[in-house]
Amino acid sequence: MTDYSRTSIPSRIENWWLSECLGSGFSGAIYKATHLYTRQVVALKLQDKDEACPTNRYERYFYPILQGGLGMPTLWGSGVDGRWDWLAIDLLGTSLDRLYRQSGKNVMDLRSVCCLAQQIIARLEFMHDKGILHRDIQLGNCVVGPAPHEQTIYMIDFGFSKQYIDPRTKRHIPDSNKPRDFLGNYYFTSVNVHCRGKVPSRRDDLEAVALMMIHLLTPGGLSWVRNGVPKTDHAHTRLKREKQRASPEDLCRGLPSEFEEFLRYCRRLKFAERPDYTRWISEFKELAVSHGFPESDAFVWPPPATPSVHVERNPRMSLPLQVRAEDKDLENAVGALANLALGSRQILGERDVNENTPRTAEGAAAKPKPSNPKDDAVVVVSSDSENEQPLTPAIGARMPKAVHLASLARKVPSTTDNAALSKLVLEFWQVFVSSRSRALTKEGFSFLDALYKQLSDPSVYVVPMRTSRSRGQQHTENAEVLDRAAKMNELLKLRIDVGKASNNKALAKMVADFGSVIDKSNGRTLTKDALGFLEGLAARLRTLE
Numbered sequence: 202m203t204d205y206s207r208t209s210i211p212s213r214i215e216n217w218w219l220s221e222c223l224g225s226g227f228s229g230a231i232y233k234a235t236h237l238y239t240r241q242v243v244a245l246k247l248q249d250k251d252e253a254c255p256t257n258r259y260e261r262y263f264y265p266i267l268q269g270g271l272g273m274p275t276l277w278g279s280g281v282d283g284r285w286d287w288l289a290i291d292l293l294g295t296s297l298d299r300l301y302r303q304s305g306k307n308v309m310d311l312r313s314v315c316c317l318a319q320q321i322i323a324r325l326e327f328m329h330d331k332g333i334l335h336r337d338i339q340l341g342n343c344v345v346g347p348a349p350h351e352q353t354i355y356m357i358d359f360g361f362s363k364q365y366i367d368p369r370t371k372r373h374i375p376d377s378n379k380p381r382d383f384l385g386n387y388y389f390t391s392v393n394v395h396c397r398g399k400v401p402s403r404r405d406d407l408e409a410v411a412l413m414m415i416h417l418l419t420p421g422g423l424s425w426v427r428n429g430v431p432k433t434d435h436a437h438t439r440l441k442r443e444k445q446r447a448s449p450e451d452l453c454r455g456l457p458s459e460f461e462e463f464l465r466y467c468r469r470l471k472f473a474e475r476p477d478y479t480r481w482i483s484e485f486k487e488l489a490v491s492h493g494f495p496e497s498d499a500f501v502w503p504p505p506a507t508p509s510v511h512v513e514r515n516p517r518m519s520l521p522l523q524v525r526a527e528d529k530d531l532e533n534a535v536g537a538l539a540n541l542a543l544g545s546r547q548i549l550g551e552r553d554v555n556e557n558t559p560r561t562a563e564g565a566a567a568k569p570k571p572s573n574p575k576d577d578a579v580v581v582v583s584s585d586s587e588n589e590q591p592l593t594p595a596i597g598a599r600m601p602k603a604v605h606l607a608s609l610a611r612k613v614p615s616t617t618d619n620a621a622l623s624k625l626v627l628e629f630w631q632v633f634v635s636s637r638s639r640a641l642t643k644e645g646f647s648f649l650d651a652l653y654k655q656l657s658d659p660s661v662y663v664v665p666m667r668t669s670r671s672r673g674q675q676h677t678e679n680a681e682v683l684d685r686a687a688k689m690n691e692l693l694k695l696r697i698d699v700g701k702a703s704n705n706k707a708l709a710k711m712v713a714d715f716g717s718v719i720d721k722s723n724g725r726t727l728t729k730d731a732l733g734f735l736e737g738l739a740a741r742l743r744t745l746e
């Protein structure tokens with residue numbers, strides 16, 4: 202195995218003078234280097250030309266295709282000097298992994314994660330539209346840009362990339378069931394590729410983004426990351442089993458529902474399907490905005506202490522609060538807000554995550570073990586601090602969508618007459634009409650549950666409508682996806698029928714049917730007919746007083 206330490210590498214490679222080591226992987230190293238004549242400073246990626254996994258040779262091929270894209274580094278030159286295969290690329294900033302470890306916290310703030318999600322999805326959209334898969338998405342391969350572009354995330358390390366569109370035939374690479382070696386990294390490579398040996402495609406790059414974002418938002422990180430790099434086949438098998446068994450629901454408990462939806466969405470994509478990048482970029486933008494953060498996807502690090510834009514408009518509404526991690530979901534969290542004091546973000550416990558997530562079992566260097574998550578970890582949510590205040594936000598201010606829906610759901614059980622219920626339904630409708638994200642989140646389902654109960658018989662226990670969240674039920678991803686046409690038909694029928702409902706019991710049944718259609722549909726998005734049904738429901742409630 203080649204020794205890539207400073208003492209084993211010459212000070213000069215062609216016309217580049219090497220200085221400090223910026224990072225090293227298991228098959229190469231990156232050095233800061235200065236051109237002897239032009240004084241240009243670059244990152245020089247070095248690899249033994251006889252390396253068993255000659256990734257520099259592949260990277261050299263991909264860079265020219267990606268030149269000019271936002272967040273794509275420039276390749277300034279490349280060659281082979283003696284035994285060294287070298288690439289001279291833009292000298293960029295710190296990797297997300299290192300930057301985050303340096304922060305000394307064990308969970309990342311929601312605003313930063315939303316910005317990262319938007320930017321990294323956009324980078325993948327660019328790469329994929331150029332016909333290239335990254336295939337090694339991990340924190341160490343996302344770096345901040347050089348000054349003055351520190352707020353832009355750059356993608357690096359195309360050593361595992363691949364063209365998924367054949368340049369000659371312009372066709373997508375074929376799927377295959379043949380056994381294949383695992384290619385990717387232990388922590389974020391998709392379940393299909395890592396655990397089931399499937400051929401990577403665009404969906405798998407996106408699933409890695411989803412897992413990475415969930416990892417950042419989870420105090421202590423994803424459970425299979427906490428034990429560090431598997432050093433034996435047995436440990437690797439255990440890691441794969443743990444990854445495969447973790448349901449999106451379990452992984453995302455306590456997080457804004459967009460992350461669970463995104464992971465499910467990635468896993469539902471067909472092998473050759475083009476992901477809807479635009480939709481998910483806007484979902485994460487909307488999520489940030491609904492929590493009172495600015496619309497911009499600029500990655501500001503370290504994160505500003507408070508979401509200044511929202512606070513300026515209405516200081517009462519969206520100050521960040523800390524809720525203990527045991528508070529499993531937002532409903533609980535919002536319910537607990539009355540007992541919480543406003544304050545600045547807590548400094549969280551140390552999380553020691555590997556700088557670069559190692560790739561494949563073979564040849565992966567031993568990395569330091571991350572520490573266990575601290576028990577006092579917290580998740581951060583935004584909400585209005587005074588639960589008893591009127592629901593309507595002050596003019597010019599926007600109440601976060603999740604908080605607004607959760608507080609509407611809490612109002613329903615104490616609302617006994619139809620006219621008042623009608624107003625709540627209208628307000629519920631309004632939240633979606635004025636929001637860029639039409640996804641029915643778990644707070645929305647809680648509202649429907651409460652409404653169903655109130656319209657049928659307030660004394661009965663209601664099994665939560667959102668089937669994926671109800672305990673003891675198992676169903677496959679596919680079973681969740683209702684045929685799009687069937688969904689449209691059912692919603693249209695409900696929209697028409699709601700005006701004819703003869704009593705509250707009939708309306709209750711429609712609310713239940715409505716919830717179930719949305720729950721089973723792709724993305725749980727409220728379509729025009731869905732919104733029409735809600736409007737019709739509010740109108741019918743007024744006339745059934």
Ligand SMILES: Nc1ncnc2c1ncn2[C@@H]1O[C@H](COP(=O)(O)OP(=O)(O)OP(=O)(O)O)[C@@H](O)[C@H]1O
Nearest residue numbers: 223224226227229231244291292293296341358557
């Ligand atoms: N252009 C760059 N500018 C600044 N730092 C860089 C640059 N490229 C890489 N690095 C640093 O070096 C580390 C390793 O880079 P890279 O992933 O490209 O190398 P590698 O040998 O393929 O590593 P691995 O095998 O672990 O994926 C990065 O995480 C980053 O910290």
